[in-house]
Each structure stands twice: as structure tokens, then as C-alpha cells.
Amino acid sequence: MFEATTILAYRADDYAVIGGDGQVTFGNAVLKGNATKIRTLYNGQVLAGFAGSTADAFNLFDMFEGFLQSRKGDLLKAVIDFSKAWRKDKVLRRLEAMMIVLNNDHIFILSGTGDVVEPEDGRIAAIGSGGNFAISAARALARHADMDPKALIEESLHIAADLCIYTNHNIKTLELKK
Numbered sequence: 001m002f003e004a005t006t007i008l009a010y011r012a013d014d015y016a017v018i019g020g021d022g023q024v025t026f027g028n029a030v031l032k033g034n035a036t037k038i039r040t041l042y043n044g045q046v047l048a049g050f051a052g053s054t055a056d057a058f059n060l061f062d063m064f065e066g067f068l069q070s071r072k073g074d075l076l077k078a079v080i081d082f083s084k085a086w087r088k089d090k091v092l093r094r095l096e097a098m099m100i101v102l103n104n105d106h107i108f109i110l111s112g113t114g115d116v117v118e119p120e121d122g123r124i125a126a127i128g129s130g131g132n133f134a135i136s137a138a139r140a141l142a143r144h145a146d147m148d149p150k151a152l153i154e155e156s157l158h159i160a161a162d163l164c165i166y167t168n169h170n171i172k173t174l175e176l177k178k
Contacts, residue, residue, distance in 0.1 A: 012149050014104065017149045037051070040174055048099060063085070092112060102125075
């Protein structure tokens, strides 16, 4: 059983950022500490992060980017089409995987069961083993600290890494600015 990953995303009015740790774990052993679990899609206009198997991530990223292309970058339409296809695919729907995708206008959590969830606040989303730790820290920092979105993501992921054994301090981020 693979256990790993904390992905955290934050969308402000003119700024979107996603971050993830680098740890990949198998059972009680760390397989890799510097994995990249986030990437840009659709010519750098969409950010995405993945929790689950790395090999599956590349396939899902490519599949999702195809939907973005066919929908000319319309993130809302692409996530709905992608979710339907993911749920219908006999192989993919067995994955216990999740994705976060965002741009400057929307943020969504996608799952293999066909879920498309836009966070209640429309701003902060987290997935993975340390996701609850990271989102708790991000919400507190967003309410009580004056931090730019990238710093907020990085600090929240470091807090999650202090608490979650499946999350490390090898943090990577990607940004979109209007």
C-alpha cells in the first residue's frame, strides 16, 4: 500500500498557488524523498497536484490535459468531462487517487469515484495523507496572518510535515499570477 503526499492549493483574487511535499512511502519505508507531485497544465494556465501512485498520476495528468485541450482551457467543463470519464474507465476507477486542479478563477478536488468538489470557501483545498493538517494550518494562517499565498502554502506544508509521518519538508510550489 502506497501512503504519501500532501498537496495544498490556495486561490486568491489574482494569485493561485499549489504545493506538495516530496515523500513517497511504501509500507514503513520511504522510497523517495524528492518526488514532484505537482505540475502545470494547458500551457501553464492550470495548476494540478496528485495524491496516489506516481505512475497513475502521469496518466491522469495527461488524460486531464486532453480534456482541457478539447474544452479550450475551460476548467469547469474539463473537470466535469474528466470526472465522468475517470468514473467510467474500468481501470482508472479502481484507483484510490485524488487530484486538485486550479486556475485564477476556480479550484476543484477530483476523485476516481466521480466527485468534483469545489471547496466551500472557493480558496483552499488539500488532499493526501497530510491534507487535513495542511488545510488546518492554511485556514488559520489565512485568517490571522498577513502572508502572500506562496508563503502561506509553504508554511502550511511545513506544519503538516511536522505532524504527518507520510509528509516531508521537501516542498515544491507552482504559481499563477494574473
